[in-house]
Amino acid sequence: MGVNLSGRSFVRLLDFTTEEIEYLLKLSKNFKDMKRAGVPHRYLEGKNIVLLFQKTSTRTRCAFEVGGMDLGMGVTYLDPGSSQMGKKESIEDTARVLGRMYDGIEFRGFAQEDVDELAAKAGVPVWNGLTDLWHPTQMLADVLTMQENFNYDLKGRTVVFMADAANNVARSMMVVCAKLGMNFVGCAPKTNWPDAALVEECSAIAAENGCTVRLTEDPADGCAGADVIYADVWVSMGEPDEVWAERIANLEPYRVTEQVMGYASDEAIFLHCLPAFHDTNTTVGAEKAEQFGITEMEVADDVFESKRSKVFDEAENRMHTIKAVMYATLK
Numbered sequence: 001m002g003v004n005l006s007g008r009s010f011v012r013l014l015d016f017t018t019e020e021i022e023y024l025l026k027l028s029k030n031f032k033d034m035k036r037a038g039v040p041h042r043y044l045e046g047k048n049i050v051l052l053f054q055k056t057s058t059r060t061r062c063a064f065e066v067g068g069m070d071l072g073m074g075v076t077y078l079d080p081g082s083s084q085m086g087k088k089e090s091i092e093d094t095a096r097v098l099g100r101m102y103d104g105i106e107f108r109g110f111a112q113e114d115v116d117e118l119a120a121k122a123g124v125p126v127w128n129g130l131t132d133l134w135h136p137t138q139m140l141a142d143v144l145t146m147q148e149n150f151n152y153d154l155k156g157r158t159v160v161f162m163a164d165a166a167n168n169v170a171r172s173m174m175v176v177c178a179k180l181g182m183n184f185v186g187c188a189p190k191t192n193w194p195d196a197a198l199v200e201e202c203s204a205i206a207a208e209n210g211c212t213v214r215l216t217e218d219p220a221d222g223c224a225g226a227d228v229i230y231a232d233v234w235v236s237m238g239e240p241d242e243v244w245a246e247r248i249a250n251l252e253p254y255r256v257t258e259q260v261m262g263y264a265s266d267e268a269i270f271l272h273c274l275p276a277f278h279d280t281n282t283t284v285g286a287e288k289a290e291q292f293g294i295t296e297m298e299v300a301d302d303v304f305e306s307k308r309s310k311v312f313d314e315a316e317n318r319m320h321t322i323k324a325v326m327y328a329t330l331k
Contacts, residue, residue, distance in 0.1 A: 005328040009119040009126040011112075012134045013175045014201075018209065021140075021179055027324035028144050028317070035070065035320065042072030044330055047103040050076045051129075052083065052118075054109030055237050059274060059318045060129045060137070064106050067323035076102070095121035104330055107131075110238060125329040127322075135168045138273050139176040140321035145314040146228060149269050156211065157227040158183040160264075163254035163298055164192045164247075165215065169232045169273055171198060174213060178206035186215045187222030189250050219254060223263035230271045231256045231298040248292050256299040261308060270299070270309045278304035 003023040013021065034041050051064050061077065068075040083094065091114050098105055099122035107115045108129030119126040128136055146154055159177050161170045165186030171194055177184035184202070186193060193199075193215050203213045216222040223229060234247040256270060277297035280286045289295050303309060 006331055007125060008329050010136060010325050010329060011115050011119050011126065011128040013136045013139060013172060013179065016179075018179045018181075021143075021176065024140055024321070024324050024328060025144055025147065027328060028140060028321040029147075031323045031327070032144075032317070032320040041070060043327060044068075044103075045072035047072075047330060048074040048076070048101070049104040049106065049326070050078060050098055050102045051106045052078050052098075052108070053129075054080050054107075054114075055130060056080070057108055057129070059315050060108055060322075063137075063318040063322040064127075064129065064326075067319050067326060071323060071327060073103075073326075091117040092121045094118070095126075096123075099123040104326060127325055127329070131168065133168055133171060135172045135273070137318065137322050137325060138169060139172045140325070141314055141317035142173070142230070142271055142273070143176060143180065144317045144321055145271060145310050146269070148313065149310060150227065150267075155181040156183070158185060158225065159228040159230060160185040160187050160223050160226045161230045161232075162187050162219070162222075162256055162260070163231060163251040164188060164234060166192050166194045167232060167236065169230075170194065173230065174198070174202045175205075178202040178209065178211065178213060181209040181211045183211045184213045185222045185226065186213075187217075187219055188215070188254060189217055191250060219260055220263050223260055226264040227268055228271055229256055229261060229264055229268060231276070232273055233275070233277060234298055244288065245292070248288075248294065248297070251298070252294070254298075255296065256303050258300065258302060261303055261306075268308065270303055270306070270311070271314055272299060272304070272309075272311045274311060274315055276304060276311070 003020050049068050065075050095118045104125045106127045106129050112131040112133040115128045115131055159182055161173050165188040174184045206213050234251050277285050278299050278301045280289045280295050
């Protein structure tokens with residue numbers, strides 16, 4: 001029996017089987033091939049979706065908007081100041097209103113509880129564009145990029161997440177690696193390790209799929225022979241300015257440099273969900289350089305700009321994989 005995700009919400013990868021994730025990845029490749037070949041695929045003509053953004057984003061918004069329009073749908077974007085959700089109107093009431101007007105709802109915000117509530121009450125598929133705990137759409141783009149670089153053979157590959165192994169992207173990466181048979185290594189100070197309960201759950205899933213979950217504080221040990229080195233910003237949107245000094249002090253030893261990439265396999269690639277602080281060509285980058293005397297944060301500029309860096313392929317793949325999620329759940 002084939003995979004059927006029609007009517008399902010997409011809020012965390014723990015809710016999906018290995019076969020369902022693999023189905024979404026195959027669908028993503030098909031959509032990418034069609035996009036590249038200029039083949040129209042307006043399969044969801046007449047449907048409408050709404051994008052609820054508490055946290056702004058370049059890639060997530062553009063991926064959902066272009067993906068939705070490519071599929072023939074009408075797309076409404078609501079920025080943090082354009083709805084009453086959570087202010088004058090509860091999440092539950094917002095869900096029940098929007099579910100009557102739209103065929104699907106995307107949410108990008110702070111609390112996982114909010115997207116869970118939307119999914120429970122909207123009556124239509126809800127897609128998690130990022131919360132404090134999970135970033136599932138990013139994972140599909142990351143894995144598609146890995147597939148493209150390793151001839152679609154990921155079983156037994158090793159992915160190392162550097163610096164903050166407790167954040168939403170790292171947690172999601174640990175889950176998807178366990179589900180797809182890839183070894184996950186969280187390389188970070190112990191203060192930035194994921195919670196023990198999630199590690200235990202992912203380790204059990206990994207054992208079923210012939211792979212492992214491991215945590216280490218040593219970059220040389222963690223990155224030895226790795227196939228993918230992954231980095232993310234050290235301070236997430238919405239966190240107070242006061243955390244910068246502590247994060248930089250704790251995480252600077254885990255910057256992805258040429259030395260770190262040298263520990264990995266010769267074919268290893270570098271990934272980053274973006275935006276990245278690899279130079280001082282941003283307002284925040286320049287500000288932190290003046291404040292803390294560093295010109296690079298989570299990744300060195302020479303790594304970011306190297307041939308091993310696949311970050312812009314990865315960014316493009318957000319669109320193809322999000323399109324697959326919308327189509328699979330709305331068809």
